[in-house]
Amino acid sequence: MSQPTFIRDMSFPTDEHESFYGFLLISPSYQLAHKKRTVGLSKEDVKVAPKDFKQVLKTYDACGDIYSTTCTEWWENGGRELFTDTAPKLQQLYMVDLSKDKKTLLSDFDAYVSQCQTEISQIPNRQIQLLTNKIRISSLQINEALIYDKARLQWKTGKRVENWRLAATVKLKSRWTKELTPDSKKTIENVAARTYLGILVSKHLRDALVLSENAARGRFPCLDDIETPLEFDYKFIWDVSWKASTRDMSLRIKRKRNGIKVKKTYYERKVKPKLRKLKELDELIEIRARQLERVR
Numbered sequence: 001m002s003q004p005t006f007i008r009d010m011s012f013p014t015d016e017h018e019s020f021y022g023f024l025l026i027s028p029s030y031q032l033a034h035k036k037r038t039v040g041l042s043k044e045d046v047k048v049a050p051k052d053f054k055q056v057l058k059t060y061d062a063c064g065d066i067y068s069t070t071c072t073e074w075w076e077n078g079g080r081e082l083f084t085d086t087a088p089k090l091q092q093l094y095m096v097d098l099s100k101d102k103k104t105l106l107s108d109f110d111a112y113v114s115q116c117q118t119e120i121s122q123i124p125n126r127q128i129q130l131l132t133n134k135i136r137i138s139s140l141q142i143n144e145a146l147i148y149d150k151a152r153l154q155w156k157t158g159k160r161v162e163n164w165r166l167a168a169t170v171k172l173k174s175r176w177t178k179e180l181t182p183d184s185k186k187t188i189e190n191v192a193a194r195t196y197l198g199i200l201v202s203k204h205l206r207d208a209l210v211l212s213e214n215a216a217r218g219r220f221p222c223l224d225d226i227e228t229p230l231e232f233d234y235k236f237i238w239d240v241s242w243k244a245s246t247r248d249m250s251l252r253i254k255r256k257r258n259g260i261k262v263k264k265t266y267y268e269r270k271v272k273p274k275l276r277k278l279k280e281l282d283e284l285i286e287i288r289a290r291q292l293e294r295v296r
Contacts, residue, residue: 012263013075016130017083019140020220021071024063025244026147026237027212028230029053033060034067048229055217062127062218067240070248072263082128128218135221143208146170146201151238163201164194174200205232 013021024030032049033056035041041049050056062082066074094112096105149170153161161169168180179193186194207223209232214222252262 013071013080015137015141016221017075017079018071019137019144020128020130020215021066021074021079022144023140023208023212023215023220024059025066025240026144026208026232027216028209028232029056029213029228030060030066030216031233031236032230033057033216034065037061038065050213050226050228050230052217059127059216059218067244070244070251072248072251083130128220130220131222133221135223139207140211140221142172143204143211146172146204147208147232147234147237148241150205151232151234151241154234155238162198163205164197167197167201172197172201176200208232 029050032041032045033053035045036057037060063079064074069077071079094109097108100108146166150161150166153166153169164180165182166172167174168177168184169182171177174197176193176197179190180197184190184194209228210223210226211221213226213228213230214220214224217226255262
């Protein structure tokens with residue numbers, strides 16, 4: 001009898017899949033779910049747990065412990081099986097042996113269909129559906145990056161980093177960042193810039209919290225407001241993100257040495273080509289300037 005063949009998606013995660021993992025990593029309620037499933041909650045934890053905590057636990061039971069692994073490892077070890085857009089397709093190829101009589105052929109086909117249905121029932125339920133909306137991947141990356149940057153800077157300085165200072169440090173795209181440096185003292189001239197940048201960063205951080213909490217409930221990307229008493233734990237975020245990035249870098253280096261194809265990083269795909277173009281442009285300008293000098 002013909003065997004049902006499943007065609008599984010073995011591709012790399014997309015930017016959207018990686019972003020889902022990144023926001024899940026910083027989600028306060030997902031961290032609480034991890035604590036619940038590993039060491040248990042304290043009385044204080046129970047008090048601050050969101051009303052829909054069961055939904056968060058459902059997502060955690062599906063996605064698992066993402067803090068002791070990397071996005072690449074998580075994806076390869078089951079993460080890809082969670083998304084509806086990477087569901088395996090059943091290749092309907094049935095070979096018919098015409099030397100058999102009609103009754104036997106029908107019986108064989110009935111058995112084949114039953115086997116297909118058994119195979120399908122054993123596929124894990126796809127619980128995460130990437131939503132189609134107007135939220136752009138670039139916006140997601142800005143919100144996510146600001147959280148990691150704030151965590152890094154607060155770890156580096158050992159104190160709380162003001163929102164305007166965060167914007168000035170990472171050079172957030174805004175006309176106001178041109179008026180400030182991370183060490184700028186408050187003056188009458190720059191008070192407006194500090195205020196507006198503070199408001200802008202505050203919105204980005206709030207959006208990041210909402211995105212992460214919706215991700216913890218299996219909705220992504222989603223900016224539907226969520227009532228939660230929980231806030232970002234920047235110390236925890238820095239700790240897990242640093243460990244994950246270090247481990248991921250080691251994994252990438254090891255795989256490259258072994259001739260295994262790895263997905264290019266965001267820097268390699270987006271930033272590096274732009275820097276190369278800028279360098280080429282500068283070289284062309286320099287060559288043109290020399291040519292003009294010779295003419296004179």
